[in-house]
Amino acid sequence: MSEHSPGHRVRIGLLGCGTVGQAFIAMLHEHGPTIARASGHELEIGRVLVRSIETPRAGVRPEQLTTNPDDVFGDSELDLIVEVMGGIDPTADYLRRALASGIPVVSANKQLLSRQAPELLALAQDADTQVRFEASVCGAIPVIKVLRESLLAAEISAVTGIVNGTTNYILTEMSRTGMSYEDALATAQALGYAEADPSEDVGGADAAAKMAILASIAFHTNVRFDDVPYEGIDRLSAEDIELAGDLGYTIKLLGVAKLTDGGVSVRVHPALIPHEHRLAAVSGPDNAVLLESVAVRQIMLVGPGAGGTETASAVLADVLSILGTPNRGFLQNALTDAGRPLRDPDLTSSAFYVRLRVSDRPGVLAQIASVFAEAEISIGSVIQQGEGDAARLVLVTHETQERRMNTAISAIRDVTDVRGEPVVVRVLTKENA
Amino acid sequence: MSEHSPGHRVRIGLLGCGTVGQAFIAMLHEHGPTIARASGHELEIGRVLVRSIETPRAGVRPEQLTTNPDDVFGDSELDLIVEVMGGIDPTADYLRRALASGIPVVSANKQLLSRQAPELLALAQDADTQVRFEASVCGAIPVIKVLRESLLAAEISAVTGIVNGTTNYILTEMSRTGMSYEDALATAQALGYAEADPSEDVGGADAAAKMAILASIAFHTNVRFDDVPYEGIDRLSAEDIELAGDLGYTIKLLGVAKLTDGGVSVRVHPALIPHEHRLAAVSGPDNAVLLESVAVRQIMLVGPGAGGTETASAVLADVLSILGTPNRGFLQNALTDAGRPLRDPDLTSSAFYVRLRVSDRPGVLAQIASVFAEAEISIGSVIQQGEGDAARLVLVTHETQERRMNTAISAIRDVTDVRGEPVVVRVLTKENA
Numbered sequence A, B: 001m002s003e004h005s006p007g008h009r010v011r012i013g014l015l016g017c018g019t020v021g022q023a024f025i026a027m028l029h030e031h032g033p034t035i036a037r038a039s040g041h042e043l044e045i046g047r048v049l050v051r052s053i054e055t056p057r058a059g060v061r062p063e064q065l066t067t068n069p070d071d072v073f074g075d076s077e078l079d080l081i082v083e084v085m086g087g088i089d090p091t092a093d094y095l096r097r098a099l100a101s102g103i104p105v106v107s108a109n110k111q112l113l114s115r116q117a118p119e120l121l122a123l124a125q126d127a128d129t130q131v132r133f134e135a136s137v138c139g140a141i142p143v144i145k146v147l148r149e150s151l152l153a154a155e156i157s158a159v160t161g162i163v164n165g166t167t168n169y170i171l172t173e174m175s176r177t178g179m180s181y182e183d184a185l186a187t188a189q190a191l192g193y194a195e196a197d198p199s200e201d202v203g204g205a206d207a208a209a210k211m212a213i214l215a216s217i218a219f220h221t222n223v224r225f226d227d228v229p230y231e232g233i234d235r236l237s238a239e240d241i242e243l244a245g246d247l248g249y250t251i252k253l254l255g256v257a258k259l260t261d262g263g264v265s266v267r268v269h270p271a272l273i274p275h276e277h278r279l280a281a282v283s284g285p286d287n288a289v290l291l292e293s294v295a296v297r298q299i300m301l302v303g304p305g306a307g308g309t310e311t312a313s314a315v316l317a318d319v320l321s322i323l324g325t326p327n328r329g330f331l332q333n334a335l336t337d338a339g340r341p342l343r344d345p346d347l348t349s350s351a352f353y354v355r356l357r358v359s360d361r362p363g364v365l366a367q368i369a370s371v372f373a374e375a376e377i378s379i380g381s382v383i384q385q386g387e388g389d390a391a392r393l394v395l396v397t398h399e400t401q402e403r404r405m406n407t408a409i410s411a412i413r414d415v416t417d418v419r420g421e422p423v424v425v426r427v428l429t430k431e432n433a
Helices: A019-039 A069-073 A091-100 A110-126 A143-150 A165-177 A181-190 A205-218 A238-246 A308-324 A364-374 A402-413 B019-039 B069-073 B091-100 B110-126 B143-150 B165-177 B181-190 B205-219 B238-246 B308-324 B364-374 B402-413
Strands: A008-015 A041-049 A078-083 A105-107 A158-162 A249-260 A263-274 A286-293 A297-304 A349-359 A379-387 A390-397 A418-427 B008-015 B041-049 B078-083 B105-107 B158-162 B249-260 B263-274 B286-293 B297-304 B349-359 B379-387 B390-397 B418-427
Touching (some): A008 A069, A008 A091, A008 A308, A019 A041, A019 A308, A041 A069, A041 A308, A069 A078, A069 A091, A078 A091, A078 A308, A091 A110, A105 A308, A143 A205, A143 A297, A143 B143, A143 B308, A165 A181, A165 A238, A165 A249, A165 A286, A205 A249, A238 A249, A238 A349, A238 A418, A308 B143, A364 A379, A364 A402, A402 A418, B008 B019, B008 B069, B008 B308, B019 B041, B041 B069, B041 B308, B069 B078, B069 B091, B078 B091, B091 B105, B105 B308, B143 B205, B143 B286, B158 B205, B165 B181, B165 B249, B205 B249, B238 B249, B238 B349, B349 B364, B349 B402, B364 B379, B364 B390, B364 B402, B390 B418, B402 B418
Parallel strands (some): A008 A041, A263 A418, B008 B041, B008 B078, B078 B105, B263 B418
Antiparallel strands (some): A249 A263, A297 B297, B158 B249, B158 B286, B286 B297, B349 B390, B349 B418, B379 B390
16 A cells, blocks of 8 residues: 555455445446546455345446455455445454554444544554545535644634534424424435434434544544433424524534533534524535634535435545555544543533423412522523413523533422423524524 | 655745735744644744845744745755745746745745646646645635545536635625625725725636636636636625615625536626525625535535635645645646636526616617517516616526627617616526526
C-alpha cells in the first residue's frame, strides 16, 4: 500500500454485499473511467464475504464470493478492505485483523464505530495505516472529512444535528399534515424511509450512535454510544406538533454535542426549535449537521442521510481519500484529547415545553405553578384550555438545569389532579440556539 | 517538502499581510498547540511580503517584513507559500515561481484563480506539488475540498450557489423591511458587509469569479471568469422584492453552473426562487452552495462567505491538507475534462419575471401579449394594476430560451405605451429548481 503510482490497480476486499455493497460495486463499474481519469487508480473488487454464495450478485463473478473471511484476507494482492456487512461481532475482529496487518479499512458501520472508534483509530495509527468511516454518519454528507480535515484547527465548540432521516420524515409529515405519529410512521414505512421494526430510529439509538462518532471526531476525544443519553420521538403527538407550531417552534429530533469548560456533553432528544432557526427548514428524510466554532461561526451541511447509492458514494470517497494520502493518512488518526471528561447530563440546562392534562378545577394551576416555583424553575408562558371536565395545560419554562426539571416532573406526577404522563420536550430558545 | 515527520517545523512564506494575513498569523499563534497535537506539525511564518515595512504587524518581527519577493523565495528553509495579497499582476508571477520550484501554494485569490486556475494546476502537477485555494470561494465553507475529494467520482451535474454575501445581505434586508436597494446598500456598508465601492459585489463580478472556480472543479474542466455572463442586483427595486414575495418567491443573486449534454453552462443573475426552495432560507451575509448529482442527490453547504478569521481558517485548512498529502497531493491537480464545451447562454432556458410600466389605455395588454406570442413565449401569470395614468404590468412566463426572451424584450422596448426599461429576472420554477 505504500506505493500508488498512477494507473496502479487497487484490489478491494469487500466484507458484506447487501444494498450498500451492491451499490458500491455498481458505482465502480459505472464510474470506473471517471475514477481512473481523476484519481489515476483502477479500482477492482477482489473477494467478497457473504453469508451465502448461492445468491448471485450483479457485477461479481461467482468465484469471487466466499463465506470464509480467510479467503478475503489471504488474497496476496489485497490493498484495502471495505466493510459494509454491519454488526459488531465478528465484524470488529475482521477490521482489527486488516488494520493490524497494515491494510487500510473503509467502514460504513455506525454501530461498531460508535463503540470502538478509539481502538480502531489507535490500531490504524500503530500500523501506519488508516480507517475511514464517512458512510457511518449521514450518508453522502461529508461531515467527517470536513471535521477531520477542513476544521481540524477550528476548535469546534458545538455539533448540532438532525442525523436520523426516518424521524425527520415522520416529524415533517406530522407537521405538514397534522397526522398522528402512528400514521406518519406507517407512511414512512410504506415509502421505505422506516424499517418494519423502526425502534432503532424512532427510539433515538441510531442518532445516538452517530452523535457519538461526530462528537469524538469534532472534539478529538472518546465518546461512545453508551455515553450518549437518548430519547426518541414516539411519545410526541400531533397535538404537541401543533402547539409547538402555534408557539413559533418546529419539533425535530436533535443530536446536541457541546464542548463546555473542557468537558463534553452529548445527547439526543426531541426539541422545539424556533421556526427561523436554520435547522427548522431541514425537512423530509434529509439530514443536517451544524458545526460551530469561534473561527468559522456556523457551517451547516445538508443532504440525504441514507440510501444505498448515497452511502456507497461516501464509501467510494473514503477509498479515494485513502489512495490520495500516504500511510497513516491525513493528519491524526488517534483521538488526541482523549481525557476530556463527559459532563453530567443532569447539570446541563435547557428551557422546557411541558404538556399536562389536569382536572379542570380551581387551584390546579396554582398547585402546578408552586411545584415549579419550589424547584426554582421560572415559567415563560402558560396556555390553559378546557377539554370537558379536564383541561390541557402547556407551560414553557425559562432555561433551567435538567436535575431541577426532573425534580419538578416527579412532583407533578404526584399531584392528584394531573392525569396521565406529562409530555416534556426541551426547547432550543433563541438565546441558547 | 517530501518529508514531514511529526514535529517537523513548516516554514511559511507569506505574500501579503492585510486582514486575512493578520488573521492567519493570529490563528497560528492562538491555535499552535492544537495544530501541533492534531497534525504533528509546527507552523511558523518566515518572511512576509508587504507594500511598506513601516507599518508594524502583530505577531511578526520587523525583520520578517520585506518589500522584496526575492527575500521570501530566497529563504532556504521555505516549505510553503501562502498568498493573501490579491490582484493578478505581479501575484501570478510569484505563484508560478513557487510552483515551478516545487513549493506548494495556498491562495485566497479569486480574481487570479478564476482566470488562471488551469495553468496553475498544470504547473503544480508538472512540478509534483500542489496549489490549493479553498479560501478563494465562500470563506470558511469547504466546498472545494468537498468537490475535489468527497465528490470526485460523484459526477456532479449542477452547482447552484449564493456565493456573494454582500448581495445576499442587501436582498435579505430589502425583503425583511421593504427598504429600497439604496438604503439596504447603505446599511450593508455601515455594517461592513459592503465596501465603499460595492460595484464588484452588487454588479455580479465577484460571484462570477467564484462560479468560474467552482464550475472548473465540479466539472473537472476549464471555466474562466470571462466565460461567465453575469448580472447584478442594482436594477432590482423594493417593488420587485414585494411582488416576488406575493407570487411565492424570494429574490436571490444566484450562481448557476450546469453540465448538460456534455457541455457546461455557467452564469450569475438574480433569480426568483420559490419560498420552499432550500436556498430561499439562506439569509443575511451567509453563502450557500447546492451540489447535485445522481449519486448523492443534493448536498448543501451553508456558512459565512467572508470575514478575516473565516478566510484565514480556510487558508489554514489548505496548509494542513498540503502537509497531510504527499507531493502532488490529493488525486488530480489538472482539470482532466478540459475539452468540455461552453454552451451558448442564449440557448439555455428559464422562466422569466417581467415588470413593465405601461400607459393605462385599452389594448396595451393585448399589444404586449402579442409580442410574447410572436416570440413563442407562453405566459404563466399576469398582474396588472393601475397607477394614475399608468399601469404596472407583471408577467411570469413559462420556461423559454434566453434568445426568445431577448427578442421579446427588444420588441417591447419599441412599444410606444411602454415607459422606461423593462425589469427582467429569471425564475427558478419548481420544475427547473
